[in-house]
Amino acid sequence: MSSLYEQLGGEAAINAAVDVFYRKMLADDRVAPFFDTVDMDRQRAKQVGFLTMVTGGPNSYSGQDMRAGHKHLLEKGLNDTHVDIVIEHLGATLKELGVGDEQIQQVAALANSVRDDVLSR
């Protein structure tokens, strides 16, 4: 069975989805402060990596990367609530793109599986 990444249309589709997703995050005051607007290009690229991973596309993320990448945000107060919000925006993004509920559940489960790494537990 092909991955959701392939079903959505691969790299090009993720590139379109990322703008929907990243805009939702930047527009949400609950999580926007974690995004440093000085380097938006780099941040957008990271969201591409995240969406690729949670849709089962080719990625090379390790738990170690997740820990290192979010360590500085823990000091700013990153916690479970923020991870919930990210998963919520992820679901809403996929819904807008016409992805079915069952697959959204799968993606959410994948995103949830890195929660402990993101929060360094």
Add this chain to the structure above:
Amino acid sequence: MPTICYGDVSVTLNESETVLEALIRAGINTPHSCRVGACHSCLVRAVSGSPPPASQKGLKASLVQKGYFLACTAQLEADLVVGPAAADDVSVSGRILTVESLSKTVFLVRVQLNGSFEFKAGQFINLVRSDGLVRSYSVASLPNGQGQIELHVREIPGGRMSGWLCRGEALGASIEVRGPAGDCFYLGYADENLLLVGAGTGLAPLLGISRDAIRAGHQGRLVVYHGGLDERGLYLTDELRRLDDTHDFLTYEPCVLRGDAKPGLHVGPIDQIVLDQHSELADWRIYLCGDPDLVLGLRKKLYLAGANLSRIHADAFLSAPS
């Protein structure tokens, strides 16, 4: 921790220390200004060893090939032998030719270059004074056969470089010009719609881009928003109105934060004015220049309003830390 060798000095880096910080700690005089990888004044060269790729971001391919990197953004994982930038690679000598007042606080500084210097109007250069003081300015003029460049310099209270330039002491003085750098320049896509927004001397690169678009026979729209606190904060208004009158594709939109509304003048926050006037942004190429709060804030707002991030060129004018 890794060690850097510079001439006969060797320094071992402290935890999370950058190459620039280590060089300064070791007493090695390295030109620098912004310390965040924007101004390119701390350009140094890896004589042997590989500099971290992150410290070569935004450099010309020819410089990357020669091992150049930005000392202020370089954190090392391995030892490196570092040397100063070779003058021929990165700079040209020149002298301050003329200084003219454009407004009460903004001056047009013309520099005569002594050799060939490739740049695009709108990019920025670093002026390096004989005592090593360095500041970045955007080029408002097109490359011309006489080897002159035009800069807009705002006189900053207590500013060492701007005071020297704007009060006329600098006239005739020798200066080193390094660069160019930055991606705020006309790309040559004649059909694109271009949205140019800047405040203060952020007008310099926008004027450079406009002049280049005119030279190239631009076909799409080009709209320049220039903002000031009040009307005294605007300058070159006659020149810009003349460009607006003589080129159908070009529109000049002066904006002031405070003042009385009148035809041809917007009153209000410039970011709000731009967002009100432009709702369809996906196909526009956008240039934002000037104060970092305005530039970074507006980039985010324009992106949220539908602009394509890869088509937003932002040049935040960082002040030198005092």
